[in-house]
Amino acid sequence: MRTALVIGTGLIGTSAALALAARGVRVHLRDHDPERARTAAALGAGTDRDPEGRVDLALVAVPPARVAEAVLEAQRQDVARGYLDVGSVKGSLRGDLRAGGCDPASYLGTHPMAGSEKSGPLAATADLFEGRPWVLTPTTETDTEVLNLALELVALCRAVPVVMDADAHDRAVALVSHTPQLLSSMVAARLEKADETAVRLCGQGIRDVTRIAASDSAMWLDILAANPGPVADVLEELAADLEGTVQALRGLQSADEEKHGNSSLALANVLTRGREGSARVPGKHGQAPATYETVAVLISDRPGELARIFADAGAVGVNIEDVRIEHATGQQAGHVQLMVESGAAQSLATALRERGWALRTQ
Structure with a gap:
């Protein structure tokens, strides 16, 4: 890869551009807001001038609702040999691209599992993706050259490639990314009108849970709108646990010893399952979690x-x-x-x- 066009100079696009530029790729930057592209260029992510001819790779890093439009427009302009996007939802996007006449051979959907609660080019870093999974969702129609460009991009960003089916990816991120975002926001919302005395008691636990609630609301609305079914499926399971937990806590208020005992068992079951699930979260370097x-x-x-x-x-x-x-x-x-x-x-x-x-x- 010698040349690349990054379309969208927010956190992800600028971070990828910084990583590519640092490793000798000639990067061109494009954004609907020219000032953002100029800012990214000033950070060393590339040049905000359009390429004179076709580049090797076009990387689309625009908000989720605009990904399909941006990929189709780039293909119509014939700006690159291969086209990738970094949107966080892949299944519904695939349908939108197909309906719009996308060339499936030159396109590959990807999703780097990295980010921040901050946004914009000033939040970008060249090492954002280092050691992080970067999902690739090729199909039988994907050209080998485009897959190789995607693998080279991941290598240059020092991420770890993970090949998945698009729908399986969407179910996975619903569980490990989209639902946690919603739950973080829901917990943080309880603090909005909480008594100041209670807020002053906030410790590391509440900070850990609510950190990602500070993320861009408009961006997350786009993401959730693109993946509503899988997220709703996870939330339904959570709702069943939540209802059972509320009943168990109410049961602990009861003077009935049998109800009290059953409630304790129900709470212990939720807490134990939580510990077992937490133990499955990958540890250092993606290895089994260590104690x-x-x-x-x-x-x-x-x-x-x-x-x-x-x-x-x-x-x-x-x-x-x-x-x-x-x-x-x-x-x-x-x-x-x-x-x-x-x-x-x-x-x-x-x-x-x-x-x-x-x-x-x-």
Whole structure:
């Protein structure tokens, strides 16, 4: 791949353009808002001038509702040898493209499983896709050259290719992406008019659950409108669990010992199934999830504090597998939770105490 045209310079399009440009591809940028294309170009993602001839690859990264139109228009203009999109829904898009007269040989639907609650070219980074799955949905009509271009794109962005059927992809993202977005928004909506005293009690748990609720509402409305059936199917299952959980909690208020006992069993069942499902989420490098021990260290909100902790951990040969920061309410301090392999926690805790760090007892 020597040349590419990125159509749509939001978070995903600009991030892909940055990755391609950094690896020697001549990237051209196009957006319905010329200012966004100029911004992406200023960041080093390419040039906002149209190519003089056909490019190797056209990457369509526009909002979901406009993907079909953009792919069809690019094909009519004959701008590239191959056409890809990065929309988050593939099944309904395939039907829209077919109805619009898409050339199926030169087109391949893709979806990088990466993103952010932030949007726009200024949120883009060249490493957004590194190590992340990038779904490819070729059909029997897809030209081999186009599939190879897609694989090269994924390699240049340092992502991991995953080949799937379009409908299977839509069912999968309904479960692991679209439904979590809705649930995050629903939980966050409970905070909209909550008492200020309650909001001040927010800890890391509520921050984890509601982080993605800050995403672009208009974009998510487009996504959900393109994949309503699979998302509704997951929500129906959740609704059954939710109804049963509400009944169980009401049962715990009852003075009836039998009802109380059955309610406890019902709640235990939901919590246990949740733990078992959580254990299936891939761990580090996509491997089976590992169980880590946590060392919680009191940290002040000053420059260089995290670097000092990491340096002290490295000095004793302990690798930090994961890290979380829990900020204290009303104080310029917090706790950093260092996740390490089982057996390393004690030696790390001892070493950090010797170096003057205050640890929180788990």
